[in-house]
Amino acid sequence: MNTARNFLEALLVVCLCVASPAGADLIQHLDASDVNSIVVDANNVLLEWLDLSGNDNHAVANVGFVFYPSTPLAGGLVGLDFGLEHNDLQLLDVNETSALLDFPGAAAGNSGFTVFVACRVDEIGEDQDVIGTKHTLDNFAIRIKEDGEMQARLDTQIDTDGELLAVAGDTIVFGFSYEAATGNYWFWESKNDVVRIGTGQAPNGDWDNDNTLRLGNARTTKKIDDFFMGAIAEVMIFDEYIEAAASGQYKAELVNKWILPPALLHLDASVANSILVDANNVVLEWLDLSGNDNHAVANVGFVFYPSTPLAGGDVGLDFGLEHNDLQLLDVNETSALLDFSGAAAGNSGFTVFVACRVDEIGEDQDVIGTKHTLDNFAIRIKEDGEMQARLDTQIDTDGELLAVAGDTIVLGFSYEAATGNYWFWESKNDVVRIGTGQDPNGDWDNNNTLRLGNARTTAKIDDFFMGAVGEVMIFDAYLSKFDLDWLRSDLHYKWAVTPEEKVHATVPSPADGVVDVAVSGVSLSWKPGLDRISEDLYFGTDMETVLSATPADPNTYMGSQVPRYALGDLEDGQTYYWRVETHSDAVYSSPVWSFTTVLPVDPNDPNAI
Secondary structure, eight states, rough: OOHHHHHHHHHHHHHHHHSTTTTTOEEEEEEOOOOOGEOOOOOEEEEEEESSSOOOOOEEESSOOOOOSSOOOOOOOOEOOOTTTTOEEEEEOHHHHHHHBBBBTTTTOOOEEEEEEEEEOOOSSSSSEEEESSSSSSOOEEEEOTTOEEEEESSEEEEESOOOOTTTOOEEEEEEETTTTTTEEEEEEEEEEEEEESSSSOTTOOTTOOOOOOEEEOOOOSSSSSOOOEEEEEEEEESSSSGGGGGGHHHHHHHHHHHHHOEEEEEEEESSGGGOOOOOOOOEEEOOSSSOOEEEEESSSBBSOSHHHHHHHHOOOOTTTOOEEEEEEEEHHHHHBBTTTTTTTTOEEEEEEEEEEEOOSSSSSEEESSSSSSSSOOOEETTSSSSSESSSEEEEETTSHHHTTEEEEEEEHHHHHTTOHHHHHHTTTTEEEESSSTTTTTTTTTOOOOOEEESSSSSSOOOOOOOOEEEEESSSOOOOEEEEEEHHHHHHHHSSSSGGGGOOOOESSSTTTTTEEEESSEEEEEETTOOSSSEEEESOOHHHHHOOTTTTTTEEEEEOOOOEOOOOOOOOTTTEEEEEEEESSEEEEEOOOEEOOOOOOOTOOTTTT
C-alpha cells in the first residue's frame, strides 16, 4: 500500500469528522480508498461496504453485482465497479431513509440533509441515477441525463443546461444540500464547479415516500433502465443542511483525492516532519509526500530549514544568497519524466509547480530545471525580475509585473508531449501564457538531473536561486485546465496570500486586470474570507459604483453568493468591476477587481481572425 497517501487519507477522515460545520452530523461515510471497509466474496462481488462514520450504516448489495476494485479513477485510486447494467447498493433502509428525508415525520427537527458522491462515468447515452430514492420530483435523486447533462431533483430540478456536459471517462464529484425550514437547496458538480441554487421548494417536505436510499439507481423495481454506468468511490451523507459557502472543505478534499492526477513528487515544507536536518539545521533530505519515495537530497552547498515565513505565514527551506541546491530526481528518474523520445515515451507530458519567495533580484536565477539552455527545461527569474520558462524556446513576463525582492510567487509549467505545446503561469500576474509548436515528444533532460535552486550542471557557477522554497509538486502528465485552475488557486492561496488578506475574499478569477476575456461562459470565482458567515457580490461597469454599492443597489448587488458566480452574456470590449464583502466577526471587503472582454472583430479587417 501507498504509505504516505494512506496517512494523508487517514488524516482526511479525522479532519472531516472534527472540522464539520457546526451541527453537521456525518451519518454515513463510504470510502473505497479504505480497502478494509469493502467486503467481497471469492469472485470480488461486493457484499457490504462498511460505514466509516461510526453509525453502522453499511451499504449492502441490492440488485445485480457490484465488483471491487474498479479500474482507477482520474486521481489514481480505485472505486467500486457498477458496470454497464443494472447493479446497485442499498445505502439506507426504509426507516433510516425516512429519518434522513421525511421532514414532516421521522426527520422533523433536522435542519436538512447533505450528500456528496465521487464517481467516474463510463458510458453516456441513457439517463442514469447516481443516487436517490426515486427520480420523480416528489423524491430525491442526482442524475446524469442521456446527453451528459447533470441534474438534481427535489420537487423541481436543476440542470447543467448550457454548461459543460459529462462525457464517458469523466471523474466527477457531486454535492447537494437541502434546507428544511426554507425549502431551498444547492446543487454542485466539479466539472463546471458552479453552485446552482434552488429556491421555493416545499419546506419540510417528505422526500423518501417510504423508499430506500440507493446508490447506482433511484427506481424501485429491478428490471428497469436509468441505472448508473461507471465506478463510485466515495459517499458522504449528513443529516443536516450545510451552507454552500461552508461546503468548500468537502469539495476540495474530494476533488484533490479522486480527480487530480497523483503527483510523482510532492515536497511540502508546511509538513515539518517531512524535512530531515542535521544539528545545524542543514537540510539532509526533504521527504516526498506522494508515496513514490522521490526524496530530495542535498546536492551543492547548504540549504537550511526553517526559513523566515513566506507571505502566507508558513516557513520554507532557506536557499540563502549563494549557490545551494537540492537534487530532486537522479539521472534515470529525470529521464523517465522528461525524455519523451525514450524513457518517458507514452506519458502525456509533465507538470511542475513551485512556491517560493524571492529574497534578492540582480542576477539571473534558476528556480528549478535540468539546464537552462533551450534544449533542456528550466523555470527562471531574470536579473530584471522577469519570470521565464524555457523549453526549446522561452516564455517571458515581458511588459508585465516583475518579481521584486520579498515577493512570494507560485510558478507553474506544463508540457504536452503529443503536440509540443506548453503553458507557463506565475501568481504575480496570474496569467497563463501558451507556447505552441515546440518539439513534440522531445528529450528535455539530456542525461541531466532535475535540481531545485539551480539548473546548471557544475558546482561553481552563478544563476543560483536566492530565496526560500515552500512547496514543489511534479506530475508525469500534462494537466488539463481544470487541474491547473484547481492547483494554482490552492497553492497561490496557501503560500502567497497573507494572513491579513485572508480575512476577505482573495485569488479572483478572472485575474485582476486581465484582458481579452470571453463574452460568454464566464464565471467569477474567489477564495472566500476566513470564518465567513456569508459573502455579498457586487458587479458592474463603473468602479466607483461597485466600490460604494450596498445591498440596496439592485443593479450592482448580485446577492449573497457562494465563491463562484456564473455571469450571463457580456458586452464586447467592456471593462467590468467586481468585489466581494465577507461577513464574519465584521465586514471585510476585497479590493475592487476588474477584467476586460475581447474587442469585437471588424468584419472588414482582412487580418481579423
